[in-house]
Amino acid sequence: xxxxxxxxxxxxxxxxxxxxxxxxxxxxxxxxxxxxxxxxxxxxxxxxxxxxxxxxxxxxxxxxxxxxxxxxxxxxxxxxxxxxxxxxxxxxxxxxxxxxxxxxxxxxxxxxxxxxxxxxxxxxxxxxxxxxxxxxxxxxxxxxxxxxxxxxxxxxxxxxxxxxxxxxxxxxxxxxxxxxxxxxxxxxxxxxxxxxxxxxxxxxxxxxxxxxxxxxxxxxxxxxxxxxxxxxxxxxxxxxxxxxxxxxxxxxxxxxxxxxxxxxxxxxxxxxxxxxxxxxxxxxxxxxxxxxxxxxxxxxxxxxxxxxxxxxxxxxxxxxxxxxxxxxxxxxxxxxxxxxxxxxxxxxxxxxxxxxxxxxxxxxxxxxxxxxxxxxxxxxxxxxxxxxxxxxxxxxxxxxxxxxxxxxxxxxxxxxxxxxxxxxxxxxxxxxxxxxxxxxxxxxxxxxxxxxxxxxxxxxxxxxxxxxxxxxxxxxxxxxxx
Numbered sequence: 001x002x003x004x005x006x007x008x009x010x011x012x013x014x015x016x017x018x019x020x021x022x023x024x025x026x027x028x029x030x031x032x033x034x035x036x037x038x039x040x041x042x043x044x045x046x047x048x049x050x051x052x053x054x055x056x057x058x059x060x061x062x063x064x065x066x067x068x069x070x071x072x073x074x075x076x077x078x079x080x081x082x083x084x085x086x087x088x089x090x091x092x093x094x095x096x097x098x099x100x101x102x103x104x105x106x107x108x109x110x111x112x113x114x115x116x117x118x119x120x121x122x123x124x125x126x127x128x129x130x131x132x133x134x135x136x137x138x139x140x141x142x143x144x145x146x147x148x149x150x151x152x153x154x155x156x157x158x159x160x161x162x163x164x165x166x167x168x169x170x171x172x173x174x175x176x177x178x179x180x181x182x183x184x185x186x187x188x189x190x191x192x193x194x195x196x197x198x199x200x201x202x203x204x205x206x207x208x209x210x211x212x213x214x215x216x217x218x219x220x221x222x223x224x225x226x227x228x229x230x231x232x233x234x235x236x237x238x239x240x241x242x243x244x245x246x247x248x249x250x251x252x253x254x255x256x257x258x259x260x261x262x263x264x265x266x267x268x269x270x271x272x273x274x275x276x277x278x279x280x281x282x283x284x285x286x287x288x289x290x291x292x293x294x295x296x297x298x299x300x301x302x303x304x305x306x307x308x309x310x311x312x313x314x315x316x317x318x319x320x321x322x323x324x325x326x327x328x329x330x331x332x333x334x335x336x337x338x339x340x341x342x343x344x345x346x347x348x349x350x351x352x353x354x355x356x357x358x359x360x361x362x363x364x365x366x367x368x369x370x371x372x373x374x375x376x377x378x379x380x381x382x383x384x385x386x387x388x389x390x391x392x393x394x395x396x397x398x399x400x401x402x403x404x405x406x407x408x409x410x411x412x413x414x415x416x417x418x419x420x421x422x423x424x425x426x427x428x429x430x431x432x433x434x435x436x437x438x439x440x441x442x443x444x445x446x447x448x449x450x451x452x453x454x455x456x457x458x459x460x461x462x463x464x465x466x467x468x469x470x471x472x473x474x475x476x477x478x479x480x481x482x
Contacts, residue, residue, distance in 0.1 A: 038090040051096060054087070058102045065109045069131075077132070081107060082141040089149030097157045101172035104150070108175055110135065111182040121181065121270035122330045136186060147183065147192035150176050151205050158208060158445075170268050173212060177271040184278050197283035206292055207444035209276055210299050216269035220326060221306055223262035225314045230255045259323065266326040277334045280341055288345045291440045296342075297351035301358045303335055308366045309359065332366050333376050336384045339363075343387040353394035360395070363388045405478050412471050414438050416450065421471060424464040429454035433464050 061080060064072060084103040087094045094100065112130035114123050136142050154176050157169040183189035196202055230251055234240050240248065280287050287296050307315070307328045320326045342348040352358055367385055370376045405420070414421050414435040421435040430451040440458050442450055449456040 038086045038093045040092045042093055046093065051099070054094065054096075055099050055102075058084075058099060058106060062102070062106050062109065065106065074132075074135075077110075078135050078139055081110075081135055082139060085142055085146050085149055088153055089145050091156075097153065097172070098168065100153055101157060101168075101175060104153070104172070104175045104179055107146075108179050108182065111179075121177075121267075121274035122327065122334070133186075136183065137188065143188050143192070147180075147189055148196050148199075150180060151193075151196050151199075152201060155201055155204050155208060170212065170216070174268050174271050177275040181271070181274055181278065184282075190282055193279070193282050197286045202283075202286055203289065203292060204444050206279070206286060207295065207441070209272060209279070210295050211445055213269065213272045213276060214299055214302065216265050216272060217303060217306065219265040220262060220269050220324075221315060223258045223265060224317055224320070224324070224326065226258045227255060227262060228314060228317045230258070231317065262326070263324045266324045270325060270331075273331060273334055277338060280338050284341060288342060288348050290347070290437055291444065293345075293347050294351045294355075294437065295441055297348060297355050298357065300335055300339060301352060301355045304332065304366050305357050305359060305362050307332055308369065309362045329369060329373060333370060333373065336366060336370060336376075337380060340380065340383040340387050343383065343390065349387075349390050349394050350398065353391045354398045358391070358395060360388060360392045363391070405475070409474070411467070412474060416442075421467075424467045424471070425461040426464050427451070427456060428460055428462055429456050433467060436461065 057080075084107065088100045088103055110130070110132040112128060136146070154173055157172045180193070183193075233251070234255075243251075287293065306312070312328075315328065317323070320328075339352075367381065367388065370381055370384070408420050412420055415432065416434065417438045419435065419438075421433075423436040424433050425436045425439065426433050427439065427449050429449040432449075432451050439450075439461065443456065443458055447457055448454060
């Protein structure tokens with residue numbers, strides 16, 4: 001009980017004492033309420049504390065929740081979660097994003113987990129309420145600050161300054177995605193996500209989700225192909241036995257490494273795709289803004305091509321769902337739902353049809369696969385088939401427009417995306433001209449000029465009015481001679 005008592009003391013006194021700097025809380029016998037959210041200036045009594053004090057508290061909380069949950073005082077836990085949420089959302093008080101992500105992991109532990117063998121990310125039915133669910137419904141700090149803090153942290157972990165930041169960010173974001181998945185069934189938090197979508201940071205949040213999803217799927221597919229290649233070689237016992245022992249050992253070690261990495265990347269990809277699926281339902285408008293719709297279409301087309309196109313046979317490995325938590329049919333079902341969710345948005349349909357990876361044949365193969373699934377609703381399948389027809393029609397129109405334009409002058413083309421610019425802007429840091437949609441999409445992930453790596457933000461872009469008028473005149477001339 002000493003550990004539980006220590007947690008109680010930390011939650012009710014020491015966190016509050018150092019956060020508030022209240023003279024009344026200088027003894028362990030006088031708990032007070034913290035004035036949250038945390039706002040600057042930071043009290044000296046808090047700033048003077050060593051960072052390991054925070055880290056030790058997080059690790060102790062994680063250990064106790066996992067091993068002694070029955071003995072933890074609910075009021076103490078509520079206060080601890082309030083402190084964690086406030087610190088996650090405040091860079092002024094605490095800047096260590098790695099430890100912030102550990103706080104998210106602690107909060108995730110308070111939610112019930114799905115049955116063993118089920119891929120949690122693909123679960124659509126609400127989980128039954130757990131012992132601690134009430135902490136997320138009646139706590140003002142949690143209701144007001146948790147979702148904004150999670151969205152901000154998802155963006156912030158892109159660069160943490162740690163040597164392993166590239167791979168650590170995926171684990172951090174996995175816990176963030178998992179927590180948002182748990183919160184989706186609580187209406188107050190769904191409303192908070194919708195309110196957060198109106199903030200500028202949300203566009204970067206979506207962009208990074210899409211970037212992560214594409215990278216993770218790439219890694220999963222690459223590892224699965226390597227696993228399949230080695231396992232097929234091992235099935236030919238005679239040919240395998242003819243290889244020298246050192247070669248066999250190297251291949252077996254490589255196989256175990258690929259299996260572990262395929263499972264890890266698959267779990268991360270599942271959570272990311274599930275988060276995209278949920279966010280696109282709650283905040284549909286945020287995905288079809290000009291800066292984002294093309295990126296969304298590119299991602300969806302790429303995924304279905306890889307998982308249902310000509311190369312999909314290379315992904316067939318034994319018991320993929322059990323060994324790797326990789327279920328391509330379930331993932332394709334999620335992607336089909338996202339396609340149909342935006343089917344009534346002309347900009348999205350045109351973006352899908354105009355993307356280089358778009359294939360009517362591949363989408364029809366996806367529809368055929370889903371038609372044999374007992375879990376994909378017939379009405380949803382009909383909606384998906386209507387979307388395919390609309391995209392096919394839009395593709396024909398795009399092809400006709402390109403034929404009418406003929407050869408496009410180089411100065412009218414975006415230098416990176418190689419498309420006809422519609423809204424050319426000048427990058428003041430390098431003097432180069434790009435299409436606004438292309439450079440803004442780049443800046444969502446990396447706020448630097450792609451030509452010279454100088455700091456650049458969207459508000460610094462300068463319209464190239466003269467070039468835009470020339471492009472519009474070019475289009476009018478081509479259209480009149482059609």
